[in-house]
Amino acid sequence: MSNIVWHKTTIKKSDREYKLKQKSFVLWFTGLSASGKSTIANAVEKKLYDLKFNTYLLDGDNVRHGLNKDLGFDEKSRIENIRRVGETAKLFNDAGLIILTAFISPFISDRKLVRNLFEKGKFLEVYVDASLETCEKRDPKGFYKKARKGEIKNFTGISSPYEPPKNPEIYVSNNGLSIDKISQEIIEYLKKNKYI
Amino acid sequence: MSNIVWHKTTIKKSDREYKLKQKSFVLWFTGLSASGKSTIANAVEKKLYDLKFNTYLLDGDNVRHGLNKDLGFDEKSRIENIRRVGETAKLFNDAGLIILTAFISPFISDRKLVRNLFEKGKFLEVYVDASLETCEKRDPKGFYKKARKGEIKNFTGISSPYEPPKNPEIYVSNNGLSIDKISQEIIEYLKKNKYI
Numbered sequence: 001m002s003n004i005v006w007h008k009t010t011i012k013k014s015d016r017e018y019k020l021k022q023k024s025f026v027l028w029f030t031g032l033s034a035s036g037k038s039t040i041a042n043a044v045e046k047k048l049y050d051l052k053f054n055t056y057l058l059d060g061d062n063v064r065h066g067l068n069k070d071l072g073f074d075e076k077s078r079i080e081n082i083r084r085v086g087e088t089a090k091l092f093n094d095a096g097l098i099i100l101t102a103f104i105s106p107f108i109s110d111r112k113l114v115r116n117l118f119e120k121g122k123f124l125e126v127y128v129d130a131s132l133e134t135c136e137k138r139d140p141k142g143f144y145k146k147a148r149k150g151e152i153k154n155f156t157g158i159s160s161p162y163e164p165p166k167n168p169e170i171y172v173s174n175n176g177l178s179i180d181k182i183s184q185e186i187i188e189y190l191k192k193n194k195y196i
Numbered sequence: 197m198s199n200i201v202w203h204k205t206t207i208k209k210s211d212r213e214y215k216l217k218q219k220s221f222v223l224w225f226t227g228l229s230a231s232g233k234s235t236i237a238n239a240v241e242k243k244l245y246d247l248k249f250n251t252y253l254l255d256g257d258n259v260r261h262g263l264n265k266d267l268g269f270d271e272k273s274r275i276e277n278i279r280r281v282g283e284t285a286k287l288f289n290d291a292g293l294i295i296l297t298a299f300i301s302p303f304i305s306d307r308k309l310v311r312n313l314f315e316k317g318k319f320l321e322v323y324v325d326a327s328l329e330t331c332e333k334r335d336p337k338g339f340y341k342k343a344r345k346g347e348i349k350n351f352t353g354i355s356s357p358y359e360p361p362k363n364p365e366i367y368v369s370n371n372g373l374s375i376d377k378i379s380q381e382i383i384e385y386l387k388k389n390k391y392i
Contacts, residue, residue: 049207066283067284087263095288
């Protein structure tokens with residue numbers, strides 16, 4: 001028991017970045033379902049790992065079954081989903097890690113809210129552009145088929161709009177190139193702009 | 197456009213731990229308001245930093261104004277607060293970091309739910325024991341005074357129960373010792389039990 005004022009010795013973001021020998025930032029992948037966001041993000045993460053960087057990837061696999069498992073797919077829930085992913089990415093960023101996220105995040109306004117959580121230049125929007133036709137042909141989980149039948153409601157591209165970024169930091173087209181080439185393009189951008 | 201099956205090359209927790217040269221785990225601090233959880237957690241984090249470990253600390257400061265800013269302090273919100281902190285800690289754990297959390301987390305059932313998110317042995321409950329009298333005398337933010345006047349409802353220790361852990365992995369008493377000594381006790385536990 002005491003009246004001593006406790007001085008918090010707090011480890012700061014800059015301390016963590018110094019120890020990890022890197023500067024943190026976020027790569028925010030956006031695009032239609034089956035556009036390849038998650039696959040490309042994983043490939044980029046692998047390349048960053050091989051280059052000795054410390055990263056983490058948030059996507060439906062690790063977020064929708066855990067942190068956001070209370071959320072559905074109605075509009076309100078989808079907005080909250082993206083808000084929480086943004087806030088979690090911010091915590092990872094504060095921890096000094098390079099963070100990648102792969103969510104459809106169809107609305108410009110939601111992505112803008114997330115962008116505003118970060119310092120200028122730390123939020124990089126990566127637009128994975130693939131035509132609806134391409135995505136619908138891929139349809140690895142059969143979602144498009146179900147959406148066309150009306151079995152899934154508010155499905156982006158079918159019954160709910162996708163608003164492409166007007167000025168994404170990184171644009172990649174995933175209508176033909178190999179995943180390796182596309183992910184390498186992103187690595188080149190990061191090198192050229194001194195993120196890595 | 198292709199029918200190629202994309203093989204996800206996924207960086208796993210074990211890969212990250214290998215790179216970070218550490219094994220991840222969570223130090224979950226629980227105790228009354230003003231028991232010193234956050235101060236001790238910060239001091240432990242500083243010591244871990246000096247020992248070259250990579251850590252992150254979740255507490256009210258970085259969670260309540262961001263990820264959980266939509267939550268109030270009613271019972272339902274407090275349960276959800278702890279659930280989200282647990283899930284976020286799990287993500288950080290998956291990222292290979294040693295994660296510390298400092299929240300009152302007054303209910304055994306909530307802490308048990310969080311414990312069950314982690315592999316056996318990876319969740320370490322740290323009970324910061326300080327008497328209600330001690331905490332109320334400290335009252336750095338004037339919360340106890342307000343709670344006694346009824347201006348804050350459901351305040352742990354006054355108008356809402358605190359359920360101490362029955363078998364915490366780590367027990368520390370914060371009724372007199374210096375923060376430095378208390379945090380060193382925790383470091384010794386981690387060394388002795390080969391966490392660090």
